[in-house]
Amino acid sequence: MNRRQAVSRVALLLGGTILGAEFFLSGCKAPNNDKNFADNFTEKDIAFLNEVAETIIPTTPDSGGGKAAKVGEFMKIMVADCYFENDQKVFYAGIEKLNQASKDQFSKGFMNLSADDRTALLTKLNDEVKEYKKNKKKEDPTHYFDMMKQLTLTGYFTSEVGCTQALRYEAVPGRYDGAMDYKKGDKAWAT
Amino acid sequence: MPQDSTSVHLNITGVKVHSYDAIVVGSGISGGWAAKELCEKGLKTLVLERGRDVRHIKDYDGTQLNPWERPHRNQQTTTDKQNSPIQSKCYAFNEVSKKFFVNDNDHPYEQSKPFDWVRGYHVGGRSLMWGRQCYRWSDIDFEANLKDGHGVDWPIRYNDLAPWYTYVEKFAGISGSKEGLPQLPDGDFLPPMQMNVVEQHVAAQIRKNFNDRVMIIGRVANHTTKVGTNRGPCQYRDRCHEGCPFGGYFSSNSATLPAAANTGNLTIRPFSVVSEILYDKEKRKATGVRVIDANTLEVTEYFAPVIFLNASTLGTTQILLQSKSEAFPNGLGNGSDQIGRNLMDHHYGIGAWGLVEGFDDKYTAGRRPNGIYIPRFRNINKATERKDYVRGFGYQGGASRGRVTDAEGIGADYKMALLEPGVWGIGIGAWGEHLPYEDNTATLSTEKTDKWGLPLLKIDCTFRENEMKMRVDMRESAEEILTKAGAQHVSSHDGSPNPGFCIHEMGTARMGHDPKTSVLNKWNQMHEVPNVFITDGASMSSSACQNPSVTYMALTARAVDYAVKELKKGNL
Numbered sequence: 001m002n003r004r005q006a007v008s009r010v011a012l013l014l015g016g017t018i019l020g021a022e023f024f025l026s027g028c029k030a031p032n033n034d035k036n037f038a039d040n041f042t043e044k045d046i047a048f049l050n051e052v053a054e055t056i057i058p059t060t061p062d063s064g065g066g067k068a069a070k071v072g073e074f075m076k077i078m079v080a081d082c083y084f085e086n087d088q089k090v091f092y093a094g095i096e097k098l099n100q101a102s103k104d105q106f107s108k109g110f111m112n113l114s115a116d117d118r119t120a121l122l123t124k125l126n127d128e129v130k131e132y133k134k135n136k137k138k139e140d141p142t143h144y145f146d147m148m149k150q151l152t153l154t155g156y157f158t159s160e161v162g163c164t165q166a167l168r169y170e171a172v173p174g175r176y177d178g179a180m181d182y183k184k185g186d187k188a189w190a191t
Numbered sequence: 192m193p194q195d196s197t198s199v200h201l202n203i204t205g206v207k208v209h210s211y212d213a214i215v216v217g218s219g220i221s222g223g224w225a226a227k228e229l230c231e232k233g234l235k236t237l238v239l240e241r242g243r244d245v246r247h248i249k250d251y252d253g254t255q256l257n258p259w260e261r262p263h264r265n266q267q268t269t270t271d272k273q274n275s276p277i278q279s280k281c282y283a284f285n286e287v288s289k290k291f292f293v294n295d296n297d298h299p300y301e302q303s304k305p306f307d308w309v310r311g312y313h314v315g316g317r318s319l320m321w322g323r324q325c326y327r328w329s330d331i332d333f334e335a336n337l338k339d340g341h342g343v344d345w346p347i348r349y350n351d352l353a354p355w356y357t358y359v360e361k362f363a364g365i366s367g368s369k370e371g372l373p374q375l376p377d378g379d380f381l382p383p384m385q386m387n388v389v390e391q392h393v394a395a396q397i398r399k400n401f402n403d404r405v406m407i408i409g410r411v412a413n414h415t416t417k418v419g420t421n422r423g424p425c426q427y428r429d430r431c432h433e434g435c436p437f438g439g440y441f442s443s444n445s446a447t448l449p450a451a452a453n454t455g456n457l458t459i460r461p462f463s464v465v466s467e468i469l470y471d472k473e474k475r476k477a478t479g480v481r482v483i484d485a486n487t488l489e490v491t492e493y494f495a496p497v498i499f500l501n502a503s504t505l506g507t508t509q510i511l512l513q514s515k516s517e518a519f520p521n522g523l524g525n526g527s528d529q530i531g532r533n534l535m536d537h538h539y540g541i542g543a544w545g546l547v548e549g550f551d552d553k554y555t556a557g558r559r560p561n562g563i564y565i566p567r568f569r570n571i572n573k574a575t576e577r578k579d580y581v582r583g584f585g586y587q588g589g590a591s592r593g594r595v596t597d598a599e600g601i602g603a604d605y606k607m608a609l610l611e612p613g614v615w616g617i618g619i620g621a622w623g624e625h626l627p628y629e630d631n632t633a634t635l636s637t638e639k640t641d642k643w644g645l646p647l648l649k650i651d652c653t654f655r656e657n658e659m660k661m662r663v664d665m666r667e668s669a670e671e672i673l674t675k676a677g678a679q680h681v682s683s684h685d686g687s688p689n690p691g692f693c694i695h696e697m698g699t700a701r702m703g704h705d706p707k708t709s710v711l712n713k714w715n716q717m718h719e720v721p722n723v724f725i726t727d728g729a730s731m732s733s734s735a736c737q738n739p740s741v742t743y744m745a746l747t748a749r750a751v752d753y754a755v756k757e758l759k760k761g762n763l
Binding site for chain 2: 005012023030031037055056058060065074078081082083084104122123126149155157158159160163166170171172173175176177178179181182183184185186187188189191
């Protein structure tokens with residue numbers, strides 16, 4: 001059941017008052033504007049995050065994945081511009097934590113893993129997030145992999161690859177059809 | 192800084208250069224109408240706008256950008272939140288539309304109690320980002336104050352306004368369906384937008400299960416057919432609050448200001464902060480306005496025999512309270528002490544939603560910028576009378592089929608699961624009437640001033656017992672309606688937004704019969720200053736529960752018609 005999607009659609013219709021801020025805006029301390037947090041991200045970090053995104057949303061026969069959608073670059077922009085300071089720190093430290101988890105399990109860094117091993121590792125982290133959320137108190141930080149996964153979903157499904165290859169997109173629909181026929185397997189609209 | 196207003200009359204050249212037939216303060220939804228009507232009646236009209244110019248279509252940059260061309264994919268940045276902690280809470284504030292909202296740091300105000308003041312300071316004002324819902328009021332609304340004793344009696348009734356509703360609807364281009372409801376009179380509509388298949392189903396179920404309520408398609412100022420030569424039709428992009436490059440919805444920028452400009456009688460002066468209305472106590476009339484240039488701080492005075500104040504409810508209040516003189520020590524035309532009192536909004540952000548099964552073979556195409564409406568069904572006759580509260584509420588909402596978002600895991604299967612539409616959901620949220628309370632106020636700060644040296648507005652406004660009792664019903668009835676209509680997993684919510692957040696503020700210079708208890712007469716004319724007319728939300732004697740803009744439009748057109756006739760008779 002896509003409660004979240006339903007609620008957010010309804011929230012829009014009702015003036016956006018139902019949902020609080022998106023989870024990644026949950027912190028309260030605004031970042032220090034003296035330096036741009038984006039400067040912390042190296043080319044290697046972006047490449048790393050692209051592979052994380054590609055593992056979460058891989059390339060499939062019909063459509064490119066997280067890497068083609070340049071989700072790594074998107075993560076950098078969002079973390080730098082839209083995250084509060086505490087979340088920025090959690091996210092950035094998460095890059096090394098994820099790599100360490102890879103080393104612990106496979107004795108090599110994430111970038112050196114096979115696609116299957118990457119999937120195995122991130123599946124385990126995904127389960128870890130589920131456990132973490134069960135006991136998470138409001139003031140506890142969001143799990144770094146939760147951030148990466150949510151940013152991957154947002155970044156991918158608003159990317160050109162995600163909107164036009166994986167989903168359907170019309171910039172200017174020109175009409176409203178409130179009873180369009182649908183058969184299982186037809187793609188959803190991007191927006 | 193304030194100058195002696197008598198001295199300017201010696202400046203003969205200044206008077207000549209700066210004289211017009213009419214001055215309109217504000218270019219939003221009511222100011223645009225005042226400008227159009229005055230210009231079309233042949234008056235050389237000066238429109239003063241405190242913010243920058245926004246040219247129709249040319250200045251709607253960004254709205255054509257696809258999601259992936261928006262760096263933050265429409266999310267707000269921490270800088271947005273710092274600069275505009277109040278504006279950024281608004282649903283219409285996104286990466287592209289944020290340029291139409293004020294920077295809160297530049298435009299502070301004092302809140303005795305939390306009040307969200309959402310504003311757009313530019314040509315067109317909030318008509319650019321408005322919600323576009325347009326519902327006529329009925330005599331149930333115009334008679335309410337008289338019947339239950341809250342506020343003062345409206346000096347007009349539905350029949351006074353009905354022809355003017357028709358007049359403005361025809362020009363504005365409002366789509367909707369005719370329903371024959373006494374509490375929500377039909378208008379002169381463009382073809383209605385379509386309810387989707389689930390909304391039609393729920394509407395039929397509501398009709399079957401209730402004899403006192405119906406669900407109809409929203410009446411909205413989006414043009415379902417072309418209006419005039421170049422407005423619309425709506426392209427179903429649902430990006431209205433970014434400005435529409437197709438002119439698909441009504442705004443001052445798309446409609447009234449171009450019509451005013453076409454007459455050759457319009458002068459718009461942006462960056463013009465009106466600090467006060469000038470008053471001549473001998474003539475007992477306003478003579479003009481004093482303007483501070485928003486950028487240079489240069490002070491200029493403009494003169495005209497008739498002045499329309501359309502600076503928005505709170506903006507108008509601020510100007511009136513600042514216009515102090517020997518004759519009016521407490522603000523222009525404020526002998527009643529009612530200016531700044533009776534501040535109302537609508538209380539909303541409460542409702543229910545649920546899932547609707549059985550429509551997996553149906554989907555929608557296009558992004559309809561409109562929803563459904565369930566008109567008021569409480570306290571509209573003897574049979575629907577409530578013992579616990581007066582007045583009523585309506586619901587807005589809609590059904591839609593979102594994308595699957597509950598898939599689990601990561602990887603290819605996970606991705607494939609996310610590419611299909613999910614279940615259908617329906618939500619309804621209530622918009623409730625807020626009674627006029629004399630001590631819900633906007634006053635001038637005695638301590639703080641803004642960067643133009645003008646005292647900040649201080650707002651003290653709450654929802655009270657009647658609203659709170661109504662909210663219990665708003666929530667329960669929403670659940671009841673959806674449950675009886677067959678929705679599954681129905682749950683309710685209450686976001687309890689602050690007053691102001693509905694962006695329907697009104698009432699601070701109300702109309703009434705008696706100059707002792709009201710500010711304006713039945714023509715929106717100041718009782719005490721007959722050549723000043725106020726036709727924005729400040730003029731409202733009650734709030735009803737309908738979205739108010741189309742009523743401001745009708746009041747404005749009616750007031751201009753009267754004002755120009757009076758002017759020609761030499762009465763102003």
